Amino acid sequence: DAKTTQPPSMDCAEGRAANLPCNHSTISGNEYVYWYRQIHSQGPQYIIHGLKNNETNEMASLIITEDRKSSTLILPHATLRDTAVYYCIVTYGQNFVFGPGTRLSVLP
């Protein structure tokens, strides 16, 4: 079973920031938080991952709470192409367990 809980769906207006939450209250000290997204009928796309510190790359920012029990993926300026299912995965090692994810719809 996935170790994470995400809302099943969210809407976001085009051009606004999309903030996608993820709860992982049972995370262990050595487990990483990964975010992937899957656009319809494609393979998942890596977005970002982190352990304790907040991370930022060209796609998104990852904010991890100090107790590491939750995190937020931020897409700073959502576009229509960001409409996808977003998966938050917590794991140590290479075995990824995908939960149902959050279906983000970016609206014009």
Add this chain to the structure above:
Amino acid sequence: GAVVSQHPSRVICKSGTSVKIECRSLDFQATTMFWYRQFPKQSLMLMATSNEGSKATYEQGVEKDKFLINHASLTLSTLTVTSAHPEDSSFYICSASRSGQGNSYEQYFGPGTRLTVT
């Protein structure tokens, strides 16, 4: 990010025949590759872990004699669905793993293969 390819992108086969799907890591060597299956409106389910030069490790409930996995090189893994049946129709996705910072790993996924068994 790294690039992983899959071939074919879609295939239709008759019941009872076998189908081979190739997964290639194009720009890095992957000692470990993974095979997932995704049914409509569901999430990805891990089928097996493929290690170069050794036997694959299958998840519970996945028949190893039906889903043959070969990982002959650091850039190629194949999944063969033997004696396919309509219930094997699904979206098959592979991934290749490489180590990241610290003890983290980055998995890069192929575009998927849609198998339809008639």
